[in-house]
Amino acid sequence: MTAVAAQHARVLSGMRPTGRLHLGHYHGVLKNWVELQHEYQCFFFVADWHALTTHYDDPSMVPQSTWDMVIDWLAAGINPGEATLFIQSRVPEHAELHLLLSMITPLGWLERVPTYKDQQDKLKEKDLSTYGFLGYPLLQSADILVYRAGLVPVGEDQVVHVELTREVARRFNHIYGREPDFEEKAEQAIKKMGKKNAKLYKKYRRAYQEKGDDDALAAARALLESQQNIGIADRDRLFGFLEGGGMVILPEPQPLLTKASKMPGLDGQKMSKSYNNTIPLDASPKRVEKEMRTMPTDPARVRRNDPGNPDVCPVWQFHEVYSDKDVRDWVQKGCRSAAIGCVECKQPVIDAVLAELKPMQKRAKEYVDQPELVRNIINEGCERAREVAHETMDEVRHAMSLDY
Numbered sequence: 521m522t523a524v525a526a527q528h529a530r531v532l533s534g535m536r537p538t539g540r541l542h543l544g545h546y547h548g549v550l551k552n553w554v555e556l557q558h559e560y561q562c563f564f565f566v567a568d569w570h571a572l573t574t575h576y577d578d579p580s581m582v583p584q585s586t587w588d589m590v591i592d593w594l595a596a597g598i599n600p601g602e603a604t605l606f607i608q609s610r611v612p613e614h615a616e617l618h619l620l621l622s623m624i625t626p627l628g629w630l631e632r633v634p635t636y637k638d639q640q641d642k643l644k645e646k647d648l649s650t651y652g653f654l655g656y657p658l659l660q661s662a663d664i665l666v667y668r669a670g671l672v673p674v675g676e677d678q679v680v681h682v683e684l685t686r687e688v689a690r691r692f693n694h695i696y697g698r699e700p701d702f703e704e705k706a707e708q709a710i711k712k713m714g715k716k717n718a719k720l721y722k723k724y725r726r727a728y729q730e731k732g733d734d735d736a737l738a739a740a741r742a743l744l745e746s747q748q749n750i751g752i753a754d755r756d757r758l759f760g761f762l763e764g765g766g767m768v769i770l771p772e773p774q775p776l777l778t779k780a781s782k783m784p785g786l787d788g789q790k791m792s793k794s795y796n797n798t799i800p801l802d803a804s805p806k807r808v809e810k811e812m813r814t815m816p817t818d819p820a821r822v823r824r825n826d827p828g829n830p831d832v833c834p835v836w837q838f839h840e841v842y843s844d845k846d847v848r849d850w851v852q853k854g855c856r857s858a859a860i861g862c863v864e865c866k867q868p869v870i871d872a873v874l875a876e877l878k879p880m881q882k883r884a885k886e887y888v889d890q891p892e893l894v895r896n897i898i899n900e901g902c903e904r905a906r907e908v909a910h911e912t913m914d915e916v917r918h919a920m921s922l923d924y
């Protein structure tokens with residue numbers, strides 16, 4: 521039986537500090553974060569320790585990359601009034617939980633993570649036969665579990681890390697969630713909810729345990745989440761008691777799969793720094809125009825009179841991201857019949873990219889001009905993050921008999 525995250529409402533995601541971001545990041549990740557922040561309690565952090573797992577030999581870029589990236593988050597519309605923004609290394613609880621989880625994590629689980637071998641092969645020029653690199657998915661597990669996040673927005677390649685996190689959480693709860701007097705304590709906790717709620721909880725629990733009624737399980741969880749009278753430890757007990765297990769100290773998160781960004785690069789391949797085909801969020805309008813005007817098109821369309829084929833043209837991929845149906849029809853017909861030229865065809869996407877970047881660049885400038893403001897946002901975020909992480913660690917230390 522699985523102990524699913526109680527705090528489905530809490531979302532956590534991180535990004536390595538890579539410096540200024542580009543439209544691929546915006547369409548692939550940031551737009552999604554902006555939407556999530558309205559719906560959930562969101563924690564977004566700069567994974568600076570993660571950067572060290574591959575760049576331990578030259579960490580000097582990390583600080584500037586961090587601030588640049590945070591500015592781009594803010595520019596993209598992440599609102600520090602809604603989401604908590606922070607830096608991983610400012611919350612040492614991540615490291616403490618990582619260490620404690622390392623005690624119960626079988627080596628094989630880490631060696632089996634596909635990104636381990638993949639990255640080692642990909643980054644051949646680096647020596648990645650380090651302890652830190654092997655353990656980096658577990659550090660990610662600690663990142664997630666220390667906030668007891670229910671949902672983790674990630675790309676396809678990171679889903680295995682969330683799966684690992686679930687296994688580690690399950691193992692942790694199994695080993696440390698079994699108190700000798702668990703049932704008794706759970707019964708006492710039920711009483712603390714008050715007569716009416718206690719009765720409801722018991723009814724739902726019975727419906728779930730006897731008839732497998734999932735709606736009852738969901739209702740019971742919602743009931744527990746709304747309880748103000750019981751402490752965290754009691755709540756963990758009642759979550760576990762509900763499903764017939766022990767305490768749920770570290771709830772299992774779910775991946776929230778971000779659909780792969782369709783954002784093409786200037787050459788039609790996926791937009792990525794390593795392909796040198798990006799449009800950075802801080803690109804000047806002049807640069808955007810110049811680069812898009814010189815973008816390759818259907819190579820078979822040499823002369824203006826040659827009909828073209830949008831299917832093999834990178835510009836068409838931009839239309840798929842930016843243009844409405846009318847414009848797309850205009851491109852399809854006009855290109856295939858040579859009624860429009862490529863210069864003409866590019867104009868609507870150039871306009872759309874410029875219109876998208878403009879408000880972001882305006883916001884970015886405000887933050888660039890006021891570095892203090894950015895620092896304050898991060899300081900406040902770190903403080904809020906630490907409060908939550910601290911609560912979890914109290915529970916964890918208690919469960920592991922370390923609170924003496």
Ligand code: TRP
Nearest residue numbers: 532533534535536567570660663
């Ligand atoms: N490993 C992720 C990446 O490389 C970044 C990351 C670190 C992360 N910790 C996380 C993402 C926790 C989601 C949740 O992109």
Ligand code: SF4
Nearest residue numbers: 828833835855862865
């Ligand atoms: Fe590409 Fe547009 Fe030129 Fe056709 S008309 S080849 S879609 S740029």
